[in-house]
Amino acid sequence: MDAPASESKLIDSFKMHVATIESADLEQLHALSVDSFKMHVATIESADLEQLHALSVSVGWPLRSEDLQFLRECGRGYVARDDIGRLTGSAMWFPHGDDFATIGMVITSPRLQSNGTARWLMEHVLRDCLGRNLRLNATRASRRLYHSLDFKPMRTIYQCQGIVRPADSTTTTEQPPVRRLEGEDLVAVAELDAGAFGVSRAALIGKIFAQSVGYGLFRGDRLQAFALCRPFGRGHVVGPVVADSNADAIAVIRPHVAAKENQFLRLDTPIETGLFATFLSQSGLAVFDTVLAMSRPGKGRADVVPGPNLYGLASHALG
Ligand SMILES: CC(C)(COP(=O)(O)OP(=O)(O)OC[C@H]1O[C@@H](n2cnc3c(N)ncnc32)[C@H](O)[C@@H]1OP(=O)(O)O)[C@@H](O)C(=O)NCCC(=O)NCCS
Structure with missing residues (x-):
């Protein structure tokens, strides 16, 4: 059924119809005219997984349906649908505790971009996240x-990926004590991750851990560094990676790299230069693209920033 003209009017064939949350009445929040399309907002859970996959493929993202389903299990969000039910946009948020969230999966179908859809979906997300400290x-x-939604740049993240090259067998330096992680190591992994990420995300780490092979560096009984590796996108992704030094970070990713020889591997890192970056490029993981980590403080609070020991992200959306 057509909504009354007063609910969302077409201003110009390529101009969007945007209103601030405060000025909009509730009905207007649910429909948006984009070009000749009328968009309707719905929850991300209600979206057909294959349609969501098609949307992410349409913007060139390599995510598998399984990756999208995993994101849905970890977060909340919205999709935009046109009058005949096609997905035209998405935006998600991933809460950790009551005060913090990451934002991701912000996509608008290419044929409808620059008409206000992403801003409209982000307004829905930001309304849900009111008062939370946000990163994306x-x-x-x-x-x-x-920028226009008050997010401030923090640092560049390097998306390193490629087909893993055979390891350099001439490496003779003594390797730190690394072993495969087991279920009982999860608590220590979540604690180390919280220190590096800036806030505890134990539930998410538990879910990632369950899908991953992990290696940890122990000194005495203490876990000092770890790297998880799971199926993702075109192959596998290594992350999160937490370590206090380049040497420790290399030590915990080395077994993953060795296990994935001649296979596709990805690692998203804030580290641009130095031994760690060199190890990645020598292993075949070249910088493919960059993204800009941005943050927006919650009400009356300072930004929650990640530490220098976060060597690898869980993913762009999850931070
Ligand atoms: C980024 C993306 C979601 C924007 O969606 P959209 O629906 O076109 O965005 P909107 O129309 O709401 O535009 C929001 C603002 O971004 C600007 N914008 C939109 N596309 C842009 C582009 N390609 N380059 C520069 N600015 C752009 C708009 O002009 C608008 O700014 P304004 O309000 O100051 O005029 C969309 O381009 C997309 O899906 N890209 C591929 C996936 C991606 O990169 N997602 C972001 C993940 S962090």
């Missing part, structure tokens, strides 16, 4: 949007 990883295309 912005692609080039999305920076202007996030």
Whole structure:
């Protein structure tokens, strides 16, 4: 059924119809005219997984349906649908505790971009996240949007990926004590991750841990560094990676790299230069792209920033 003209009017064939949350009445929040399309907002859970997959493929993202389903299990969010039910946009948020969330999966179908859809969906997300400290990883295309929503740049994240090259067998330096992680190591992994990430995300780490092979560096009984590796996108992703030094970070990712020889591997890292970056490029993981990590403080609070010991992200959306 057509909504009354007063609910969402077409201003110009390529101009969006945007209103601030405060000025909009509730009905207007649920429909948006984009070009000749009328968009309706719905929860991300209600979206058909294959349609969601098609949407992410349409913007060139390599995520598998399984990756999208995993994101849905970890977060909340919205999709935009046109009058005949096609998915035209998405935006998600991933809560950790009551005060913090990351934002991701912000996508608008290419044929409808630059008409206000992402801003409209982000307004829904930001309303849900009111008062929370927020972080996200912005692609080039999305920076202007996030700037205008008061997100501030923090640092560059390097998306390193490629087919893993055979290891250099001439490495003779003594290797730190690394072993495969077991279920009983999860608590220590979540604690180390919280220190590096800036806030506890134990539930998410538990879910990632269950899908991953992990290696940890122990000194005495203490876990000092770890790296998880799970199926993702075109192959596997290594992350999160937490370590106090380049040497420790290399020590915990080395077994993953060795296990994935001649296979596709990805690692998203804030580290641009030095031994760790060199190890990645020598292993075949070249910088493929960059994103800009951005943050927005919650009400009356300072930004929650990640520490220098966060060597690898869980993913762009999850931080
Ligand atoms: C980024 C993206 C979600 C923006 O969606 P959209 O629906 O086109 O965005 P909107 O129309 O709501 O525009 C929001 C702002 O961004 C600007 N913008 C939109 N596309 C842009 C582009 N390609 N380059 C520069 N600015 C752009 C708009 O002009 C608008 O700014 P304004 O309000 O100051 O005029 C969309 O381009 C996309 O899906 N890109 C591929 C996936 C991606 O990179 N997602 C971001 C993940 S962090």
